Amino acid sequence: MSAFPTKLSGVACCLAAMVATGCASSPEPIIGPAVITPRADLGQQEFAAIAANTYALRPSDxxxxxxxxxxxxxxxxxxxxxxxxxxxxxxxxxxxxxxxxxxxxxxxxxxxxxxxxxxxxxxxxxxxYASHLVTVEGAVTEPGVFAFQPGARLSSAVAMAKGPTEIAKEEQVAVFRESPEGVLVAKFDYRQVRQGTMLDPILQPGDRVVMGTDGLSVFYKNALQALPAFGTFGLVLVR
Structure with a gap:
């Protein structure tokens, strides 16, 4: 008997396991006060944790x-x-x-x-608040430009885009923001944001959020989809 089915089932198991890791459940939240301190090493100094008490009108409002x-x-x-x-x-x-x-x-x-x-x-x-628009792109389910209310956070922007995809690299979320000095870029770990162990910053009009993509996961997902759908998974299930 050919060894091909056994090798194929082994590859399928390996690929399936790798793809499944992208579907893991969200991390457990840490009970207690959420982190509100920005991390300078990730460029978060100009990103606020607390919404302003007053609102200054903006063009387009x-x-x-x-x-x-x-x-x-x-x-x-x-x-x-x-x-x-x-x-x-x-x-x-x-x-x-x-x-x-x-x-x-x-x-x-x-x-x-x-x-x-x-x-x-x-x-x-x-x-x-027509000035309040945020662009969300990268490895999110529905990228686009979204309107938001003052006080909304990074997690709100990701939620409006229907969350990360299976191939998202959640620890690599970049937020681009216009400033008088030019464009600022800060990095956030969305997994830690959901846990409350990293700052969930207040959005500003014009922010651009980019969810990172795991290129390795893309490769394995495409490879898995290329395998014979019934024969491969049948071999995986019976072994």
Whole structure:
């Protein structure tokens, strides 16, 4: 009898075991406070663990401005331009990016008062955090560009992309971030993030998350798929 089936079944077992390691269950979380200290050796210094208490408006955000008892001066869902200004009735374009909604309310009230409106009462609300987009790519199930709410974390970005694939190298997650000094790159171990033993950073608009890929796993997965589906696994099961 040929030794080929035995060798083939051995290869299949080996390949199946290697592929299966990519499907292992997630690590157990460590009970207690999660790590919030960034690691300088991984470039995490500029990545925050705690969300800010206030929010400064950004270009592309959409706001609604309500002037009490002045419907002709009120406006719904107006977008901040790329220059950070917003156009309002009677006032024209005024700067809005980089300040809070409370500060913008005060500025609009002051401008309306100077324009002749008595005791203006202004309310500004954020209709859409449209500036908050994150790109997730690499070894994730559904890569793409996703909208997120302020305070969302790296783990949220991975979840929006439906999680890592079987061939993901979870210990090699890179986050690219624009800064005044240029593009910053930090490395994170997604397994440790899920355990709570590594910082799960707050996302910033424009972040790019790249889940690493295990090229060796890709090779073995392709090799396993190339084997005869029924004969090979039949030999594996009966041995």
């Amino acid at each position: 959409q706001i609604s401005v309500n002037v009490f008892r002045e419907p002709e001066l009120s406006i719904e869902n107006v977008r901040l331009g790329v220059d950070g200004t917003v156009s309002l009735p009677m006032l024209g374009a005024i700067p809005a990016a980089g300040i809070t909604t409370a500060q913008l309310e005060q500025d609009i009230s002051r401008r309306l008062l100077a324009a002749g409106l008595r005791t203006p009462m202004v309310a500004v609300n954020i209709a859409n």
